[in-house]
Amino acid sequence: MKLELRGITKRFPGVVANDAVDLVIEEGEIHGLLGENGAGKSTLMNILYGLYTADEGEVLIDGEPVTFAGPGDAIDAGIGMVHQHFMLVPVFTVAENITLGVEHTKGLGLLDRRSAEAEVHRLSEEFGLPVDPHAVVEDLPVGVQQRVEILKALHREARLLILDEPTAVLTPQETEDLFRAMRSLKESGRSIVFISHKLKEHKAIVDRISVLRRGRIVGTADPATTSEQELANLMVGRPVGLTVDKADRETGEAVLAVRGITVLDARGKPAVDGVDLDVHRGEIVAIAGVEGNGQTELVRAITGLDPVAGGTIELLGRDVTAFGRKELLRAGVGHIPEDRNREGIVGDFTVAENLVLPMWDAAPFAERGRRRFGAIAEVAEREVDDFDIRTPSIHTTAGSLSGGNAQKVVVAREFARPLDLLVAAQPTRGVDVGSIEYIHRRIVDKRNEGAAVVIVSSELDEVLALADRVAVMFHGRLVGPFPMPVSREAVGLLMAGATPDEAMGATR
Ligand SMILES: Nc1ncnc2c1ncn2[C@@H]1O[C@H](COP(=O)(O)OP(=O)(O)OP(=O)(O)O)[C@@H](O)[C@H]1O
Ligand SMILES: [Mg+2]
Known part of the structure; x- marks a missing residue:
């Protein structure tokens, strides 16, 4: 036709x-x-x-x-x-x-x-x-x-x-x-x-x-x-940078310390099977892997969405294993969730409300039990501008935004507050190249400011561009992290289940 x-x-x-x-x-x-x-x-x-x-x-x-x-x-x-x-x-x-x-x-x-x-x-x-x-x-x-x-x-x-x-x-x-x-x-x-x-x-x-x-x-x-x-x-309509500028940076103390955690799937089988992971101030650890190897469950556990069946999670030396999601978010953890429609935005709320969601009842957005709409609007206007969120206004409901703009609301919100740990799952899924450039820059800025950053991405380009260290999830286990540079071929082999020796050896 x-x-x-x-x-x-x-x-x-x-x-x-x-x-x-x-x-x-x-x-x-x-x-x-x-x-x-x-x-x-x-x-x-x-x-x-x-x-x-x-x-x-x-x-x-x-x-x-x-x-x-x-x-x-x-x-x-x-x-x-x-x-x-x-x-x-x-x-x-x-x-x-x-x-x-x-x-x-x-x-x-x-x-x-x-x-x-x-x-x-x-x-x-x-x-x-x-x-x-x-x-x-x-x-x-x-x-x-x-x-x-x-x-x-x-x-x-x-x-x-x-x-x-x-x-x-x-x-x-x-x-x-x-x-x-x-x-x-x-x-x-x-x-x-x-x-x-x-x-x-x-x-x-x-x-x-x-x-x-x-x-x-x-x-x-x-x-x-x-x-x-x-x-x-x-x-x-303007020249876009397709690569990320990232200078070397000294790393600091461990922000996240995961010890032997196990997370069970709906059928009671371990989706995450005894994972250890340390992430320090000033570094980006990227986790690659074929979808379904436990990375989703690992992120859900460290961001308080699902309980762990074993092991411990420490944040800046404090045991947060039993923390609920709200406690974790308020303890300095930022999360860009994989499923933005379920955990990211509330479609019936306005763009402004979504932009302050985890903090809506705390200062400066609320004081003595009253919401401060001026403070909310001020932050929302700035975020819409910085992240180039295409919306008729901050009072538009988030559910009517285009897919990529909804994603930008989630990303902007998590960047708007001080964070010790940022956990970003598929942060640029559905986002256009111009905005990918901007989001990548902001992620690197967070790392430069001293946050610890964990990125989970199925885009190898993104993993290789952002990582200071790269790890791979395979059958519920974490291989690595290895300091960059690690070749694309090596990461691909690890994703297919090769041992580190096989993967690194094959490409040297
Ligand atoms: N049902 C709706 N009600 C109100 N505004 C809408 C509706 N659907 C789309 N829009 C608006 O129309 C414009 C175009 O949106 P559209 O979803 O077509 O973009 P898109 O090119 O598909 O973007 P993306 O790459 O993010 O998916 C946006 O400004 C969006 O906010
Ligand atoms: Mg679309």
């Missing part, structure tokens, strides 16, 4: 999310959408999928104008979408999720489970998207859940597939698998709109790139002939 958007404009209170956007997506094309956080990418795609109605402009399919009253109409027209946040029913099986709403029925409304499952099987074979139709969705890793979303769209006969930041939550291997499936979808004549903040990915998979800035298309680029630096400059 050939799809054309003409003069699409969409306004929200206080912001023009899309401003007279023209865009053509050819049949059998993978079209990249690139743009800063809040540039209007998701909004434009939500219009195309019938979730939002444009204030102006039209959509044409194969030259014919179409109007969508809802996603049902878009689906009927052959458009499928995989959202930034998945929309599956967690307690249903893969097959149930895929066939939900388009169940095969035998005559009198009896569900024909068998033929639905056969169809799912056929699609998954054809496009290289392996899933177990009987598996319950909530038990599956995100990469597989995403395949389910894609299969669901294909089952509804999508000819054009919108993938909104599909790789943000994927491991490098899962990304490779997704790209392979995308190529075979393209070969079948389907079109794909691909949204990602990772410039490398646009260069690897996309045929043509359209760049959005503040709601407008500012250019198109050929990924084969445009460098990452040129792409970054085009989307941000």
